[in-house]
Amino acid sequence: MVPLLLEEVIISFIAGSMRKIVGNILNGALRCLSILILEVAVDYAFFQKFAIVPWNIVAYNIFGGQDRGPEIFGTEPWTFYIRNLLLNFNIWFIFALSAVPLLALQAVFRLQATSKQTLLRSLTLVTPFYMWLAIFTVQPHKEERFMYPAYPFLALNAAISFHMVLSYIGSSNPKEVIGRVPPKLKLTVVMSILLVAINAGLLRVVSMITAYNAPLKIFAPLEEPSVAQAGESVCFGKEWYRFPSSFFLPNDMRAKFLRSEFRGILPGEFLDAAGYQDLVAGTSRIPTGMNDRNEEDPGKYVDISQCSFLVDSYFPGSIGSELEPDYILDESQWEKVSCKEFLDASQTSLLGRLIWIPELPVIPEQFRRTWGQHCLLRRREPAQERE
Structure with missing residues (x-):
């Protein structure tokens, strides 16, 4: 928006029409303020307190203070977004x-092919992507989702560049x-080149x-009345x-957490809501044990005896631990309800992790993808109950 x-303004x-642009800026500012007021009103209705969420995000991530801020959730090298975008968008x-x-280059060597106004306009259009990429590249904490808002600008930049290349190539x-x-x-x-890029x-x-x-598919059996009962819990460890x-679970089932090797904060639970008043009571209440320092909350864990499903x-190449055992192999306690293949990245070649490789006999073994299992398990009933 800034460029x-x-x-x-320039x-x-x-053109000597600053009065008009000032009016347009004020008009835009009033529209943005109206949207902000509406957002604050909706947030107040559910949070039951005044909050400017956009400012809260900026305040925490930039002015969080000691032991706060995005860095406590992990950091990545400056090349993270370059590698990620190159992987997902290739050429x-x-x-x-x-x-x-x-x-x-076009301004220097092919100035006759375009006007100064077009160059200025093009420069304005391509700048937002560079700004977004630069701002988030210098941030220590990086996540792929932070680039999502810049995808349209990436596509626009690529289209403009491709057009310039085609204009040059098409010269007679x-x-x-x-x-x-x-x-x-x-x-x-x-x-x-186009076919290679599209196919890649x-x-x-x-x-x-x-x-x-796999994580999107294994919960389907829970919708069957003969599989799950109301009030049962689905537990997650590692x-x-x-x-x-939770939308993948039936309305009368809840997700619970087992202690694993992870030592950060886990998601909390909203209160059940039968109506609007209960809904507001749930959204306005901060779940117990929450903090902004990514500190572990033991209250988030349940004992495995409370888990009906797990x-x-x-992965054949991994070794379980005391806190993260391979429950799938414990067939005396757990039975498989639904299992789907999940890529074993540690045992798969770089090529197999980058692109899809068909499961064909002609594919050399070193290039094939190696699979593990991602399963929904159900606790086995005691022998006397089964009888």
Whole structure:
């Protein structure tokens, strides 16, 4: 937004219409203020206290103070987003990063192909992606989701860069080297690059879906009346961070946590709500044991004897521990209700982790993907009860 606003200010200043741009800025500010007031009102209705959530996010992440702030949740090197975006967007991320250099080259060597106004407009459009990437790259704590808002800008930058490259390649000027290349050869090269990029993206998408969709599928049997009873609990130990949401559980079942090797804060529970008053009572109440220092809360754990169901994973290349045993192998206590394949990243080659590789005999063993199991387990009934 900032680059676009600056562009409008500069253009208005040059055109001598500052009064109009000031009016537009005030109009936009009033609209933003109206949205903020509505947001605060909705938050107050559920939190039962005044809160400006956007400011709370900024205050904690920037002015959190000692033992607070995003760094306590882990840090990554400055190359994290570059590697992540290159992995997920392949050549399009390279195009996105190349937008400004290509604009500079076009301004120097092909100024006749574009106007100064177009260059200024293009520079304004490509700047937001660089700003977002730079701001979050310098932050020690990094997560893939922090880049989600920048994806449209990444696509825009890539499109602008690709357009400039195509404009240059499509030149038929005999004075330029590219102008003497046969058109069919140009088309072949461009289409080859496009097909490789598209297929790489598709292989990546299929790889992610087939490798890691197990946590979204194993809960389906709980919807069957013969499998689960009202009031029973589904417990999570080392798999707590793969639990997608309570929406995957029947309304009368609850997720519980077992103690594992993890020593940070775990999610809390909202109160059950039968109506609006109960709903507000739940959303306005801070669950017990919560803190903003990522400190472990022993009150979040339950004893395994309280678990009717348990979610666990097993990978042949891993070794269990006292707090994280392989419950899947304990068939005397647990039976498998639903199991799905889950990629064993530690035993799979780099290529197998990057893209989808078909399970075909012709694929060399070292390139095949290795699988573990992600299962929903049910506690076995005592022998006398089964009889």
